[in-house]
Amino acid sequence: MNHLSLIIKREYLNKVKNKSFIIMTFLSPLIMVGIITLVSYLSQLNNDTVNTIEVLDESGLFIDYFEDTENLKYKFITGVALIDAKYASEKSNNYGLLYIPKTANIEAFSEAITFYSEDSPSLSVMGAIENTIEDKVNTLKLEQAGIDSELIKELRININTKLETFAGKKTSKLGSGLKLAFGGFAGYLLFMFIIIYGNMIMRSVIEEKTSRIIEVIISSVKPMKLLLGKIFGTSLAGITQFTVWVVMIMVLSTIVSSVFGIDTGSVQSQQQELLVQNSGGESQQIITDVMMEINNLPMANLVIMFLFFFIGGYLLYSSLYAAIGAAVDSETDTQQFMLPILMPLILGMYVGFFTVIENPHGTVSQVFSYIPLTSPVVMLMRIPFGVPLWQQILSLVILFATFMATVWFAAKIYRVGILMYGKKASYKEIVKWLKY
Amino acid sequence: MKNLLSASNIYKSFGEFHALNNITIEVPTGSVFGLLGPNGAGKTTLLRIINQITMPDQGVVLLDGQPLKPDDIRHIGYLPEERGLYKSMKVGEQAMYLAQLKGLSKAQAKERLKFWFERLEIDGWWNKKIQELSKGMAQKIQFVVTVLHQPKLLIFDEPFSGFDPINANLIKDEILRLRDEGATIIFSTHRMESVEEMCDHIALIHEANKILDGKLIDIKRAYKSNTFKVGLLPTNSENVQSILNEKFEVTPTSFKTINEEIQYNIKIKENDSVNDLVHYLTSLGQLTHFEEVIPTANDIFIETVKNN
Numbered sequence: 001m002n003h004l005s006l007i008i009k010r011e012y013l014n015k016v017k018n019k020s021f022i023i024m025t026f027l028s029p030l031i032m033v034g035i036i037t038l039v040s041y042l043s044q045l046n047n048d049t050v051n052t053i054e055v056l057d058e059s060g061l062f063i064d065y066f067e068d069t070e071n072l073k074y075k076f077i078t079g080v081a082l083i084d085a086k087y088a089s090e091k092s093n094n095y096g097l098l099y100i101p102k103t104a105n106i107e108a109f110s111e112a113i114t115f116y117s118e119d120s121p122s123l124s125v126m127g128a129i130e131n132t133i134e135d136k137v138n139t140l141k142l143e144q145a146g147i148d149s150e151l152i153k154e155l156r157i158n159i160n161t162k163l164e165t166f167a168g169k170k171t172s173k174l175g176s177g178l179k180l181a182f183g184g185f186a187g188y189l190l191f192m193f194i195i196i197y198g199n200m201i202m203r204s205v206i207e208e209k210t211s212r213i214i215e216v217i218i219s220s221v222k223p224m225k226l227l228l229g230k231i232f233g234t235s236l237a238g239i240t241q242f243t244v245w246v247v248m249i250m251v252l253s254t255i256v257s258s259v260f261g262i263d264t265g266s267v268q269s270q271q272q273e274l275l276v277q278n279s280g281g282e283s284q285q286i287i288t289d290v291m292m293e294i295n296n297l298p299m300a301n302l303v304i305m306f307l308f309f310f311i312g313g314y315l316l317y318s319s320l321y322a323a324i325g326a327a328v329d330s331e332t333d334t335q336q337f338m339l340p341i342l343m344p345l346i347l348g349m350y351v352g353f354f355t356v357i358e359n360p361h362g363t364v365s366q367v368f369s370y371i372p373l374t375s376p377v378v379m380l381m382r383i384p385f386g387v388p389l390w391q392q393i394l395s396l397v398i399l400f401a402t403f404m405a406t407v408w409f410a411a412k413i414y415r416v417g418i419l420m421y422g423k424k425a426s427y428k429e430i431v432k433w434l435k436y
Numbered sequence: 437m438k439n440l441l442s443a444s445n446i447y448k449s450f451g452e453f454h455a456l457n458n459i460t461i462e463v464p465t466g467s468v469f470g471l472l473g474p475n476g477a478g479k480t481t482l483l484r485i486i487n488q489i490t491m492p493d494q495g496v497v498l499l500d501g502q503p504l505k506p507d508d509i510r511h512i513g514y515l516p517e518e519r520g521l522y523k524s525m526k527v528g529e530q531a532m533y534l535a536q537l538k539g540l541s542k543a544q545a546k547e548r549l550k551f552w553f554e555r556l557e558i559d560g561w562w563n564k565k566i567q568e569l570s571k572g573m574a575q576k577i578q579f580v581v582t583v584l585h586q587p588k589l590l591i592f593d594e595p596f597s598g599f600d601p602i603n604a605n606l607i608k609d610e611i612l613r614l615r616d617e618g619a620t621i622i623f624s625t626h627r628m629e630s631v632e633e634m635c636d637h638i639a640l641i642h643e644a645n646k647i648l649d650g651k652l653i654d655i656k657r658a659y660k661s662n663t664f665k666v667g668l669l670p671t672n673s674e675n676v677q678s679i680l681n682e683k684f685e686v687t688p689t690s691f692k693t694i695n696e697e698i699q700y701n702i703k704i705k706e707n708d709s710v711n712d713l714v715h716y717l718t719s720l721g722q723l724t725h726f727e728e729v730i731p732t733a734n735d736i737f738i739e740t741v742k743n744n
Contacts, residue, residue: 215516219509219514
């Protein structure tokens with residue numbers, strides 16, 4: 001067996017057989033599913049209680065205008081003085097009392113209404129109440145001015161521009177966002193991977209130094225091979241762990257939702273509902289648009305390139321961590337390096353969201369899709385907009401070449417770092433290291 | 437005698453600091469070569485250069501007459517002074533891993549490890565974790581891993597540190613046995629008694645310069661001071677010393693005997709004959725003890741380093 005595969009195997013087994021690694025692999029999904037379950041259980045618990053709001057409407061304009069919702073009931077009371085109503089409401093454990101006085105004119109409503117409650121009411125409840133009142137008051141105002149509010153609604157026109165490329169492909173405004181999402185997803189995944197496993201690679205590179213086996217190892221293996229083996233071995237361990245997490249979370253959430261009847265997806269689906277509601281009754285339209293956009297994307301190209309760029313990006317950032325591990329003596333010196341390494345990736349995300357969406361093939365987008373530290377994100381964002389294959393391949397070549405160069409450089413640092421006796425490195429010295 | 441390893445005119449500096457200054461050593465095939473020197477003299481740097489861990493700034497290292505190439509690490513076994521083991525791995529796993537890195541196949545590694553583990557009486561440790569081992573135990577494993585691939589050149593940097601006398605002796609015998617089986621051994625140590633016992637050649641490095649090298653016996657010959665340890669039962673004890681002082685350089689000394697004689701170190705001049713001295717001494721009384729003082733490696737080490 002050659003050295004590299006030996007080292008990879010050792011690194012992999014060493015990580016995977018480590019007790020704390022095993023514990024975290026199986027505990028993390030449990031904790032995550034547990035938290036999600038708890039959150040959705042709590043929000044359900046919240047949803048189950050029905051709050052009653054008493055409405056004392058002295059103006060008489062709003063009687064039965066408030067519509068009950070699942071969690072909120074309005075109870076209209078009449079013929080009671082405010083003081084008595086407040087007293088009664090406080091005693092009866094109601095959510096609150098809405099007091100609408102009689103006013104001289106409609107404009108005066110803007111300042112006249114008061115909501116009494118035990119604690120401060122939730123923003124969503126207040127929003128709903130205010131919306132209802134505004135709605136009614138505006139209608140009244142329009143009526144006063146002699147305008148038919150129904151007529152206005154009818155006259156309002158919604159413009160929905162249809163988009164089509166010269167080649168005849170139908171697209172929509174949603175497309176750009178959707179396209180960015182792919183790059184964004186890759187960037188996000190890369191982020192998570194690097195944050196979780198970057199340190200692991202760094203530690204693994206320091207391992208030989210702390211256990212003082214470095215000279216034995218380095219007299220039988222080239223540092224370049226050692227570092228490559230460490231990066232690959234640790235990455236494989238990371239991928240193993242990540243896969244276990246994904247599978248376990250999926251299985252566990254299925255079990256939890258079927259056994260306890262708690263829908264772990266309910267938190268998200270509520271947000272989705274909200275989103276659809278906000279965009280009016282066009283949800284059907286949006287869904288068809290999304291489907292159309294997805295069909296329009298160069299899926300095969302995207303999936304393959306996603307894999308390549310993700311792997312390349314991950315390896316490149318790993319090699320940076322390896323270089324740090326090679327340069328320092330102990331783990332305590334490494335903490336501060338976490339953020340600076342992530343900065344280029346964050347930059348890539350920003351460039352993607354602000355530049356690529358405006359001009360996917362502009363100079364800035366192009367340049368950043370070749371720079372290896374940002375290309376995994378930026379190029380993936382550009383690909384859905386159509387990038388010639390040679391550009392994609394060129395970018396990949398640069399990415400992987402940079403990875404190898406970084407490992408090579410790290411290997412130099414590694415070899416010299418152990419033997420320098422803390423002497424400061426002059427430029428001449430660095431050049432000499434590189435020659436060796 | 438052919439040299440297995442020869443390093444010629446090696447220079448190495450770290451920044452302003454000169455670690456090695458024009459060092460040349462020749463290690464004859466089948467010898468035990470002692471690389472000596474005070475702390476920080478540059479021994480470890482030289483060993484690292486031989487192992488291709490660092491490169492010399494100038495100079496060439498020849499192994500078997502050929503310049504060193506990366507593949508030569510298979511012919512060299514190196515036990516560095518700074519040595520450790522992966523803490524979280526088991527003894528057997530680790531030994532197998534290191535053996536395979538040295539180019540052994542799995543089966544070969546297993547077979548030879550079994551042999552060595554039995555030989556050093558550590559065969560019960562296969563499944564122990566390194567953390568559970570004492571320093572001496574870990575050293576044994578490091579030793580085994582160093583010699584396992586049967587290299588023709590073995591390099592030991594302070595091989596006996598951390599060993600109790602029994603185990604140190606065990607390792608010493610193993611090293612000598614390996615030499616007898618054809619390996620060439622370079623070893624660096626501060627323990628002069630082991631130099632005395634084991635080395636046939638030495639080189640002494642002091643502050644980056646080689647100040648002495650050659651066959652140990654030749655060096656001893658060169659360093660002998662024509663001094664003799666003498667025990668004498670004189671017929672007239674009163675003025676023996678003053679008589680002797682006139683002719684020789686005499687210093688009192690002491691050694692254990694069963695007689696109650698006078699004990700002297702007597703130094704004769706380079707060209708004087710030993711027979712004359714013996715003759716003269718017997719004329720003064722009964723000679724009970726006569727021995728040439730041979731400089732020890734320790735004496736030579738201290739004297740040479742001090743004079744430089």
